[in-house]
Amino acid sequence: MTKLPALRRSPIALVVLLLLGLTMTGTAYAAFKPAAPVNPMEQAANASEEDIETGRKLFLANCASCHGTNAQGNGTAGPSLVGVGAAAVDFQVSTGRMPLAEPGVQAPRNARAVNFSEEEIYQMAAFVHSLGPGPDVPEPEYLDASQGDPANGGKLFRTNCAMCHNSSGSGGALTRGKYAPDLMNVTPAHIYEAMQTGPQSMPVFNDDNITPEEKRDVIAFIKDIEEGGSSYGGHSLGSLGPAGDALFVWTFGIALIIGAAVWLGRKAS
Structure with missing residues (x-):
């Protein structure tokens, strides 16, 4: 029993305690730190010949009926895919928009319709x-919303x-039955790819229009809204903007005014 107090007073004990503390802190940080965003897939530019050939067979079985056997389009059924790049394929197929379930003015997002593995x-x-140059899938560093600037975004x-x-x-309505989809719960990769490729009626924002760093800022802004950043002052009212706010004020404001008028009328009589 006399050795234990002596060991506690030893200078070595302090060093041991510091080492134990640093080890436990490092272990806890590694266990609980947020996971870094991962790229949806490797850069297609680095794909092997075997992967490209397997992809060709998958394309012929699932996409050629609309886009043609050489992906050069098939009349009005499907546009040419030469030059759209890997980013467009990943966006359209990963979100369940393609293969198109049925003809329509717009392909809806449908995660349950995804029948392919990553x-x-x-x-x-x-x-x-491999058919022609086009935007590749984004680098992981540009998908990390925590590194972006929500204000600039x-x-x-x-x-x-x-x-x-x-x-x-x-989201919102467009012309001829089309619409701009809701951006909540969309992965950073798909937001980036949509800006890169301009699906549906959306314009293309290439790196000359919006740089990769600015695209990351836009992702940071959208994720900030998703986490409640649009309702700091109270209820978001569905985040529909001025129209929703005006409807709320009109509905409840008119009711309050009518109620006040009735109350004042009865009190005066």
């Missing part, structure tokens, strides 16, 4: 990418995106 999507993307979003997707990213 590897198969990568292989089809590699095949399409908000400026870019309001300038380039809000007229269709609403200032809060909740």
